[in-house]
Amino acid sequence: MIATNQNHDATIEPKPVSIPLSQLSRGQRATVNTAELDEQDTKMLRAMGLRPDASIQMCRLGEPCIVSLSGACGGGCRIGLAKDIASRVLVTPHA
């Protein structure tokens, strides 16, 4: 399984880095980078608003993981993601 190969050291590096969405803490804001999913799933997520550079906020951790598209996205749109998907969407946490 790919999910078990997550790099746990990623969060303690000093520079802004990409971490899996599922490793954000609750209430933390981040910017979406890429999704390591197949083309159809990626397209669907992008159409739903989880696109590169989109600003998100983590609302609920675990299964499901709930993120809110806020900030520049303007609005209370919330998306629920299975943990498997959340662990493959890479984001840069806001300072």
Place this chain on the structure above:
Amino acid sequence: MSVMDASPSIDRRHRTIAFLGNPNVGKTTLFNRIAGIRAKTANFPGTTQEARVAHIVREDVESTLIDLPGIYSLNLDLSESRVCAACLDGTAAPKGEEAHKPDALLVVLDATNLMRNLTIVAESLDRRLPTVVAVNMIDSARRRGIGIDADRLSEMLGCEVVVCSARTGEGIDEVLEALRHARVPDRTAPTDQSGIERWSQDVYLNACAPLDTLDDDHVTDRLDRAFTHPILGVCSFALVMTGLFYVIFKLAAIPMDLIDVWFGSLGGWVGGMLPDGAIKALLVDGVIAGVGGTVIFLPQICLLFFLLALLEGTGYLARAAFVIDRLLRPFGMSGHAFVPLLSSHACAIPGIMATRAIPDRRDRLAAILIAPFMSCTARIPVYVLLIGILFPDQPGTQAIAFTGCYVLGATGGLLTSLIARRTILNGKSRPMALELPSYRIPDLKSALLLTLDRGTVFLKKAGTLIVAISIVLWWLDAYPQNTMPITIQEEPSLKQTFFFPDGADGEYIERVQQENVKASEQYEKDLAAYEAQHYIPPSYLQRIGSTIQPVFAPLGYNDELTVGVLASFAAREVFVSTMAVQVAGNDDIEDESVLEMIKLARRDDGSPIFNAPTAWSLLVFYVFASLCLPTTVVTAKESGGWRWAFLQLGWMSAVAYAGALIAYTIVGSVGG
């Protein structure tokens, strides 16, 4: 290219207007506000996708409004996206409508989530159709402090932009007015995904008051966490569903009694008007009893759809999908199957067709296989009848039993999926991503309109298929009849036998004996003639029933029940009407209502047909059995092969038989 492509005529007397937008933007509410109750639901031929269609006349212009399915993008490889794209291209139209390019396109957006919604605007601009953009839910946006500059937006999109609120009615007239003068946008947008994303961000930042720091919505956050909580979420789901069915049972009882009594007196009235004979029997015992036994369930079906529509309107169901996802995953199903499986509770056919939205092929086949295990509305009549017999006058227990039936069916489906995912469909299910719409007060009007729609469909079915089956069954039950003219009215009795006194001589004795023999021969002849004239041959139905009955004997079914079950193989809801027709033909209880008649029906030996073990066994049988010809056909079509359909039919029949046998044995031994 047709002429319309070059210069879409906006002054035509008849115009077609398509409504396009993301899911959960209030598009259907807006549509319903404009179209009212004149709308009907129509399928796109050859697809599972539905659109609401309405014909309205406004200022001498007749318009056809088409409410397309909600989509995130026209370019996704999903059935609903393809249907919308085809409709805008003029290559597809809902059933009953002519396929041509729409004369105007209304793109509905959610003001509170504008940037994401702009994707579909970009794709719409590319279609070069006369376009109007309606920014809906402006009331919610204002409450949240989101400002939208409609003029600036209009300038950037190159088409008219109207802010409105379908809920309050604000801006609706302006939307209609804008549609009258809709023009092809004089601007274009990028067509590649990254370009569209940059464009929409640009448009958004220019036309909207940017909101970098949106206040956290604590209420939504708390509710979401509760409703998706591993324990709390499941509990609230169970509570909501039990409450739903309790309300259905409680509220439906009143109109059901009324319909029952009404059909009872209709039968009596028609019976009194007509002379005895085949026509009276056909109308009273065939048509009225059959239809009455089905229409009686209209209140429940309407209530179910109404309450489900309200529930969906609150936004709760999307959260429930994740709860279900967690429950389904161990069984090899994903929350993607939630909507198909939930639809299957209305009817397995749209449910099976809705599995097209499941991205993974194996996930999809598994969902198709188990969809008919979900208790559809056609089972409600049977459940109501049997639960009513098992728990008379206990609405609380009835609600629990009713929920139990649904749980039992779903469990059967899940275990089937578990077995399938380890054998023929080996593999894991695909993870899920779903938008969680804002919590809202549901729109009563939309729910009512949907209910009206579903109720009509059910009545049409009752008016055609069920009447036809009732007539055939009545004929099978009433024929063959004895066609001999009746000349002997009274049953002959043995003529007086002559006795001889003591001491009579041999000749006298012989004469008396001869008289006796003659009298008894005459009696035999008279009796045979009488019996021939009054002979009631076993009906075709009885013959079929008694031939097959041994198969169902271990489950406790007699001939009538066997016929009821056999008739159900075409469509399970005819069970009640079949029983009504059979019982009405055999009984002389005129004043009883149809349901009472079925409940009180007796076997040949005088014991009730529906004793406890039999009622339980029937209930379990109907929970599991695939008694619906159309479902089998649709399964074959959707799964791409008859082998899946036969596998489903065979497996469900086997489970039903085994389950019913177990129920019969257990209840029989406990009761005895």
